[in-house]
Amino acid sequence: DGGITQSPKYLFRKEGQNVTLSCEQNLNHDAMYWYRQDPGQGLRLIYYSQIVNDFQKGDIAEGYSVSREKKESFPLTVTSAQKNPTAFYLCASSPGRSSNQPQHFGDGTRLSIL
Amino acid sequence: QKEVEQNSGPLSVPEGAIASLNCTYSDRGSQSFFWYRQYSGKSPELIMFIYSNGDKEDGRFTAQLNKASQYVSLLIRDSQPSDSATYLCAVNLWGNAGNMLTFGGGTRLMVKP
Numbered sequence: 001d002g003g004i005t006q007s008p009k010y011l012f013r014k015e016g017q018n019v020t021l022s023c024e025q026n027l028n029h030d031a032m033y034w035y036r037q038d039p040g041q042g043l044r045l046i047y048y049s050q051i052v053n054d055f056q057k058g059d060i061a062e063g064y065s066v067s068r069e070k071k072e073s074f075p076l077t078v079t080s081a082q083k084n085p086t087a088f089y090l091c092a093s094s095p096g097r098s099s100n101q102p103q104h105f106g107d108g109t110r111l112s113i114l
Numbered sequence: 115q116k117e118v119e120q121n122s123g124p125l126s127v128p129e130g131a132i133a134s135l136n137c138t139y140s141d142r143g144s145q146s147f148f149w150y151r152q153y154s155g156k157s158p159e160l161i162m163f164i165y166s167n168g169d170k171e172d173g174r175f176t177a178q179l180n181k182a183s184q185y186v187s188l189l190i191r192d193s194q195p196s197d198s199a200t201y202l203c204a205v206n207l208w209g210n211a212g213n214m215l216t217f218g219g220g221t222r223l224m225v226k227p
Contacts, residue, residue, distance in 0.1 A: 031213050040122075042202060042219040043158075050213070090157055094213050100165060101213055102148050103204075105157040 002027045004106035006091050012114045013078065013085055021076045021109045023091035030096045032074035033103060036060060037088040046089075049074055050096075078111065086112050118205050120218035128226055133190040135221050137203030140184070146206040147179055147186045148215065153199045162188060193225045 004025045013019045023032065031050045035043040045058030049068040063082025068074050074093075078085045088110050092103040117140045127133045135149075146165055150158035164170045164177040164186065176189040186205075190197055203218040 035217075042120075043217040045214075048214065096213065098213060100146050100163075102160050102163055103213070103215060104160065108157045 004091060004093055004104060006089075006106035006109050008109060009107065011109055011111045013111060014114050016080045018077055018079050019085075019111070021078070021089055021091075021111070023074045023076065023106060024072055025074075025093045025106075026072060027093060027095075027104070028071070029093035030071070031094045031103075032068070033092040033094075034058075034064070034066065034074070034076045035090045035092065037090060037108075043090065046076065118203055118207070118216050118218040120201075120203050120221045122219055123222040124224050125221055126224045126226060127193050129193060129195060131193050131225075133193045133197065133223055133225070135188040135190075135201050135203075135223065136185060137187065137205075137218055138185045139203075139205045139207065139216075141207045142181065142184060144181075144184075144205050144207050147177070148204040149175075149177060149186075149188045150202040150204060151199045152202055152220065158202055190223075193223075195225050195227050198223055198225050 007022045033048045034046040037043050044060050046064050047066040049055035052071050055068050065077045090108045091106045094101045094103045119138045149162040151161050152158040162177045164179045170177045174191045178187045200220040200222045202220045204215040207216050
């Protein structure tokens with residue numbers, strides 16, 4: 001079945017540690033996104049990529065990094081510079097650059113600090 | 115500042131009633147509007163999208179768009195307890211890159227049996 005797979009489902013980070021969240025899609029979508037959601041809040045955009053080997057900062061990129069070496073994959077690294085990383089992280093994808101195309105989400109990764 | 119605004123709720127309706135969820139947005143030139151449903155602890159799922167002024171119906175759901183007044187709404191007819199969730203409005207705001215969405219904070223809906 002086509003879809004977006006995020007792993008792991010739960011992740012714990014120690015002080016000073018970098019952690020990487022995986023996002024893989026088999027929908028042949030060009031565009032991929034990472035959002036952060038804090039309890040009771042909406043989604044805030046961290047990074048997005050509209051094409052392989054290119055990505056742009058979103059509204060809250062500080063303390064995060066991404067890569068887009070393959071169309072199917074858009075991993076997010078939460079670095080030690082992100083002082084408040086506890087949140088629900090959502091990866092999404094959409095077919096291309098048209099404004100009429102909705103984004104579809106993976107099941108998310110819940111990150112907590114140990 | 116580009117914004118999408120929703121009342122956080124909770125909006126409480128009895129089972130069988132019509133639930134009306136509203137969303138306003140900042141940029142008159144915005145083109146595409148999406149409603150997502152998010153159950154507690156889960157990821158958002160797309161339930162409706164609308165691009166043109168007027169109403170769009172899909173089963174028990176109706177999306178209404180008024181670009182002149184800059185609001186989009188979602189009506190849920192014959193509300194069921196299983197509709198209890200947070201509903202997120204997302205807008206492709208004017209000036210965003212082609213497929214970028216700005217999300218509202220969501221409205222929590224509670225349908226009471």
